[in-house]
Amino acid sequence: MEMSDPLPKLLLQLISSAFQRCRLAEDLCRLSLLLLHQSAGNDPPITSISISDTGIGCSLVEFQDLRCPREFNGANIWDGLLSLKTTCFSDDEVFCYHINLGECISNKRIKRQPSQPKNGAKFSGTEVSLSVFASMDALVAPIVTFFQKMLVLHLPNVTMDLVVEQGASPGTQTQYVFVMNGDQTPCFTASNLERLKSGLEDCVLRHGNCLEMMCEQCFSDREHLKVGSGTACPEENRKRPGGTMEVVIVISDLLETTRHCSRSCEGKTEVVYFDNFSPSPIPQVALSALKKIDWKSYGLILASVNDQEGHVFLEWENFPSYVQIQIALHWYHKKYPTRHKTEPGINLVKKGIKSALDDLKTKHEGFLLSSHSRKICSYVPDLARSLAGLIFSSTDMDFQGDCLSVLGFQPQEAEREAVEDYIQRKIVTVIGMNESKPQKDQEAAPFLFFEGGSETSHYEDEEIEGEYYSTSLE
Amino acid sequence: MEGNFQISETTNLLRKIKEFTRSIVEDLAEGKSPEISINRFRNYCNDPEADCFCSSDEPKGREILTLRKRSQTYRIDMLLRVLLIVQQLLQENRHGSKRDIYYMHPSAFKAQSVVDRAIADICILFQCSRYNLNVVSTLNPFTLIFLLKNYDRLLVMGWLKFREAGRKFDCLSSLNTAFPIPVLVEEVEDIVSLAEYILVVEKETVFQRLANDMFCKTNRCIVVTGRGYPDVSTRRFLRLLMEKLQLPVHCLVDCDPYGFEILATYRFGSMQMAYDIESLRAPEMKWLGAFPSDSDIYGVPQQCLLPLTEEGKTIKHLYLSLIHCFSETDQFSLADKKRTEAMLLRCYLKREMPQWRLELETMLKRGVKFEIEALSVHSLSFLSEVYIPSKIRSEGSFH
Numbered sequence: 013m014e015m016s017d018p019l020p021k022l023l024l025q026l027i028s029s030a031f032q033r034c035r036l037a038e039d040l041c042r043l044s045l046l047l048l049h050q051s052a053g054n055d056p057p058i059t060s061i062s063i064s065d066t067g068i069g070c071s072l073v074e075f076q077d078l079r080c081p082r083e084f085n086g087a088n089i090w091d092g093l094l095s096l097k098t099t100c101f102s103d104d105e106v107f108c109y110h111i112n113l114g115e116c117i118s119n120k121r122i123k124r125q126p127s128q129p130k131n132g133a134k135f136s137g138t139e140v141s142l143s144v145f146a147s148m149d150a151l152v153a154p155i156v157t158f159f160q161k162m163l164v165l166h167l168p169n170v171t172m173d174l175v176v177e178q179g180a181s182p183g184t185q186t187q188y189v190f191v192m193n194g195d196q197t198p199c200f201t202a203s204n205l206e207r208l209k210s211g212l213e214d215c216v217l218r219h220g221n222c223l224e225m226m227c228e229q230c231f232s233d234r235e236h237l238k239v240g241s242g243t244a245c246p247e248e249n250r251k252r253p254g255g256t257m258e259v260v261i262v263i264s265d266l267l268e269t270t271r272h273c274s275r276s277c278e279g280k281t282e283v284v285y286f287d288n289f290s291p292s293p294i295p296q297v298a299l300s301a302l303k304k305i306d307w308k309s310y311g312l313i314l315a316s317v318n319d320q321e322g323h324v325f326l327e328w329e330n331f332p333s334y335v336q337i338q339i340a341l342h343w344y345h346k347k348y349p350t351r352h353k354t355e356p357g358i359n360l361v362k363k364g365i366k367s368a369l370d371d372l373k374t375k376h377e378g379f380l381l382s383s384h385s386r387k388i389c390s391y392v393p394d395l396a397r398s399l400a401g402l403i404f405s406s407t408d409m410d411f412q413g414d415c416l417s418v419l420g421f422q423p424q425e426a427e428r429e430a431v432e433d434y435i436q437r438k439i440v441t442v443i444g445m446n447e448s449k450p451q452k453d454q455e456a457a458p459f460l461f462f463e464g465g466s467e468t469s470h471y472e473d474e475e476i477e478g479e480y481y482s483t484s485l486e
Numbered sequence: 487m488e489g490n491f492q493i494s495e496t497t498n499l500l501r502k503i504k505e506f507t508r509s510i511v512e513d514l515a516e517g518k519s520p521e522i523s524i525n526r527f528r529n530y531c532n533d534p535e536a537d538c539f540c541s542s543d544e545p546k547g548r549e550i551l552t553l554r555k556r557s558q559t560y561r562i563d564m565l566l567r568v569l570l571i572v573q574q575l576l577q578e579n580r581h582g583s584k585r586d587i588y589y590m591h592p593s594a595f596k597a598q599s600v601v602d603r604a605i606a607d608i609c610i611l612f613q614c615s616r617y618n619l620n621v622v623s624t625l626n627p628f629t630l631i632f633l634l635k636n637y638d639r640l641l642v643m644g645w646l647k648f649r650e651a652g653r654k655f656d657c658l659s660s661l662n663t664a665f666p667i668p669v670l671v672e673e674v675e676d677i678v679s680l681a682e683y684i685l686v687v688e689k690e691t692v693f694q695r696l697a698n699d700m701f702c703k704t705n706r707c708i709v710v711t712g713r714g715y716p717d718v719s720t721r722r723f724l725r726l727l728m729e730k731l732q733l734p735v736h737c738l739v740d741c742d743p744y745g746f747e748i749l750a751t752y753r754f755g756s757m758q759m760a761y762d763i764e765s766l767r768a769p770e771m772k773w774l775g776a777f778p779s780d781s782d783i784y785g786v787p788q789q790c791l792l793p794l795t796e797e798g799k800t801i802k803h804l805y806l807s808l809i810h811c812f813s814e815t816d817q818f819s820l821a822d823k824k825r826t827e828a829m830l831l832r833c834y835l836k837r838e839m840p841q842w843r844l845e846l847e848t849m850l851k852r853g854v855k856f857e858i859e860a861l862s863v864h865s866l867s868f869l870s871e872v873y874i875p876s877k878i879r880s881e882g883s884f885h
Binding site: 384387388391394395398399401402403405406407408411414415418419420435438439441442443445446 | 500503504507508510511512514515517518519520552553554555556559560562563566567569570573574577594
């Protein structure tokens with residue numbers, strides 16, 4: 013389904029608004045979508061759509077700028093009419109409106125209808141209904157994908173469901189429920205970033221939230237995921253309202269089985285973008301930022317950035333096929349609704365991504381090292397072996413015990429392999445640390461007395477030149 | 487007594503090794519990058535003003551090895567590998583040769599020179615000699631190979647007596663017999679001599695000629711040869727003789743760049759062993775000959791005067807060429823002229839021995855070289871009966 017088709021786009025906008033209303037309610041909410049196939053035999057088929065949510069009441073502001081053409085590719089797609097019912101918690105009645113999106117004159121777009129009484133009941137919610145000339149199959153797929161992406165945000169107070177009814181009888185009803193994985197539900201006080209992290213982890217383990225549980229063919233357990241997160245905020249001023257760029261990167265090692273399930277996107281990296289708590293196509297500025305990151309200093313070589321039908325994939329050179337990287341970017345403003353939404357600047361996006369990469373590097377030793385550091389790491393096993401050897405082969409038991417306790421081992425129980433392993437990890441950590449902290453004293457010290465050239469280095473080069481008979485005979 | 491001294495040296499070194507290991511382990515445990523500081527030594531430089539302090543035995547700068555650079559990490563890796571072996575040798579009171587160490591992990595070390603460098607680094611780090619590490623330059627004397635005398639580099643004859651690890655060497659009793667010297671020079675003691683001077687000759691052939699001519703019967707001296715480029719034991723032995731006997735030392739080499747290099751190594755030491763130079767050089771050694779000017783004075787015939795090579799290989803000694811089959815560095819690929827030009831740049835020639843430098847310049851200018859044997863063209867015993875005695879008597883050697 014092409015995103016240029018306006019109907020799914022409209023639907024997703026409506027769903028997105030509903031989702032925002034639920035998010036802001038700060039209470040358990042439900043977002044329901046009902047697709048009903050109208051009486052058979054119509055050509056083109058008619059589907060009636062109803063989007064209901066139990067979030068805060070809807071403000072009509074969002075309908076002022078909503079647009080959707082009535083025709084597409086020469087065919088009529090809908091009549092342009094929306095039916096809206098909404099109420100806030102404190103309202104006494106449910107307000108009803110008819111909205112004509114085809115109407116250009118703003119005060120004629122929204123027509124108030126008679127309200128429905130609430131009879132003292134306390135609730136809030138919104139229901140938006142419309143009918144379109146489209147088959148349900150064409151609409152279900154983008155909605156499901158959208159909901160799957162929404163799950164990444166891991167907002168605990170919203171459950172989403174989609175009901176598709178083909179006909180009147182119960183056997184023709186299909187229901188999709190989108191709810192977060194029960195045991196990993198973050199608590200209500202978790203920050204957006206924490207939720208994005210757990211949401212993306214879940215998404216990775218469930219192959220883009222297509223599965224209900226973690227895919228056991230591909231992953232062993234959650235603990236093997238490497239997750240890094242970063243935030244970047246621009247400076248606030250009167251012209252620009254504050255915003256936050258959050259980035260989460262999840263790197264997973266697929267199990268070394270011969271065949272992974274078809275859903276794992278081996279060797280490719282998917283980038284998911286959220287704009288104010290709504291999945292959205294990735295803006296150009298973010299694409300540019302991705303291209304401009306210095307991936308080499310993290311040991312990665314970017315081959316290409318592909319934008320296919322709203323899915324953005326990064327491809328790498330010389331990348332092992334059993335490793336997967338998933339990136340989520342979320343740009344949001346604290347306040348809602350914002351009519352003047354701003355886009356993040358390219359440097360801000362870069363800063364967020366870099367911050368997440370650095371976080372990964374700090375948390376996992378030896379990870380994302382540049383190729384220079386990896387070359388140095390090739391000596392690590394040897395170094396560790398020699399050091400462990402020097403400790404264990406010493407006849408001085410006090411010295412042995414001393415060294416082992418410095419390393420955090422019980423001298424009596426320490427096993428050589430475990431010690432070697434530990435030393436290896438420590439050396440790799442140090443190498444990674446050296447990379448992130450460049451040496452401050454790179455320049456040579458100034459001469460005290462005279463302006464000499466770099467004499468010492470010159471002589472070093474000459475060192476062996478004259479000595480042409482020596483080496484093996486010494 | 488000696489034994490006790492050695493034992494305490496070993497204990498001392500083992501203690502230093504443990505301290506070193508401990509400090510690296512501590513650094514790593516704290517998440518700090520370890521740093522190893524190694525002094526740099528050189529015995530000469532190419533400073534045109536000779537305005538340097540190469541003549542001092544002090545270190546000239548330091549290198550700090552860290553895990554930031556690949557080459558340094560590699561160097562640390564090799565150092566630790568060899569250190570592990572050294573610790574074991576010291577603890578078990580065994581000796582190993584450099585070659586032995588190489589063969590323990592040939593795929594890791596890849597070349598003998600890598601082991602040599604690691605050993606040098608360890609010596610500098612712990613401020614000791616290679617001998618203290620229980621590492622010897624040739625094979626363990628108590629192996630079968632020792633029986634093959636060819637592996638002894640140093641030959642000595644003359645008015646000398648000494649003991650080595652309890653065995654008596656009485657050169658005095660058989661003045662014209664060559665005595666080979668085993669490698670553990672540190673175990674040489676009770677040196678007694680009635681000689682007036684020490685003569686060092688480059689080649690074994692010249693040594694044999696002198697033996698044949700019964701040189702030591704008529705000249706009260708000690709004759710030594712390192713059989714070409716002198717190894718560490720030869721230089722050590724010579725230094726020991728000089729210290730104990732306080733005799734003048736004369737050096738007789740061929741009149742060519744290779745001979746001069748040998749002379750310079752005896753007198754000024756080698757760059758590779760610069761860190762241990764004090765025990766390896768013979769600072770007041772005199773150059774007896776052969777000088778370029780000798781070809782005129784002593785009438786060396788034209789056909790014996792060979793041109794200095796521009797390019798290509800010069801294989802001087804068959805023995806050495808065989809050694810080079812086993813060594814990694816191709817040391818004969820530089821030409822004579824280039825070698826001579828490089829040697830002329832060395833600061834110690836300008837500063838300490840300008841007369842030597844003059845002769846070398848003459849050699850380069852004339853563009854010819856000749857071997858010692860060329861002096862014997864008039865009579866076989868010319869060398870032993872005329873050349874050497876007259877030069878020594880008339881103090882015709884440069885000092």
